[in-house]
Amino acid sequence: MATNFRLSTPFKFLTLLLIILQCTTTTIVVVAQAPAPAPTGPTNITKILEKAGQFTTLIRLMKVTQLGDQINTQLNNSNQGMTVFAPTDNAFSSLKAGTLNSLSDQEKVSLLQFHVVPTYLTNAQLQTVSNPLRTQAGDTASNKFPLNVTTSGNQVNVSTGVVDTTVSNSIYTDGTLAVYQVDKVLLPMSLFGPSAPAPAPEPLKKKKSGADDVAPTTDAGSDNADASGAGSDLHGLYIGVVAFITMLYL
Template sequence: MALTTTTPLALILLTLIPFLTPQIQAQAPAPAPSGPINITTIFEKAGQYNFLIRLLNETQQLTQIQTQLNSTSEGFTIFAPTDNAFQNLPSEAINDLSDQQKVQLILYHVTPKYYSLSDFLTVSNPVRTQASGKEGNWGLHFTSQGNQVNVSTGVVTVPINNALRQQFPLAVYQLDKVLLPSELFGAKSPSSSPAPKSSKTPSKTPSSSDVERDAPSPASSKKDDSAAGRNVGFGFVAGLGLICMGVLL
């Protein structure tokens, strides 16, 4: 009897489940929409990016990039040097830069487009960055060997090994070196280097005083000429006198 009583009830419940399920789902709360991406949070969570965060804030580029990121349809890619990467630079490398040059250095680590690691395998060089100067936009060059991707500036070449974030609209890649643009850190022109010093001692050019000292003075020349004239005259008179004495004898 118990089995007979339970079976119709179970059948009724099974019949009502398809009708009750949509109502239960409709009453369930919808997932909250994801908020704007916070770049600082990404760096703080990963650690070892204190210097980069400070430089982003000092140049006021963190706010600029954050604002553009939340409104772009192309996305952004950020290359993030670690604290060790900055510490390995000479101290004057950053300190000697002007405020504008520091802005350019930061923007050189940002591309106005989202790139996954696989995109770098087939990308067309140079890849445009947010940095630019009088000569135009500053670009990056990417090369690959197998699945290993390297980024080059013309001054340094850095492998890309770790992705801190790789989800549109933002990709963030860790770098063990700072990307030094050739426009700021390239080799100086040879014309700017000082001319080499000659090891030979130049020969002394005789001065006008030396020439005047060695040359005979006009007075001494006239004196010599008059003495010679007197000697000739005396010899002539002596010879004439001897001839006359011979005639007389």
């Protein structure tokens, strides 16, 4: 029995060692086979909006005008950041019926470009930005495409001169692209502002008073006077001739 005990102890030790080595090897293999994190794909504004939900109309307009592709190209091929104000489907539904259909293709492009700022703005930067913000629509003149951002506490307000709304949510931010939800479509002055008043008609020219008014009368009077004078001269000549003939016969 003693001999059997001495033989079984090394065997147990070796068995335990093999089990430990097997477990260690299995763990190493499992770790080595774990997949690496997938690389971040190119930025895609429409996919970001699709994931967020409630932006179906905006996505459709971005595809029709190809603005979505332009944004993706700029973000993925340059260091230029970008900020997008994204109106919800309810925001578009709140527009007057036929508003979008009344716009030409170029006007639809300008409308969407008015929602895109060609710089990356964090929520904190929105509270200190200088107005008016320059959007991709261009001219910031008061009757063109002015976009003003103000704050009240932590609330960020956006005004176009036609509508006022607030930034209700931060949808996406990655240090290059920031997408903020707004609950109204940002309508620019150039497309939706009041029409310019029609030019006033030119005043009628008044007739000059005074000497100019009586000038025609004076000319007529002169003509009459000349005619009268001529008649008197002829009459005098006639009398003279008659008198001369009478003298001859006497």
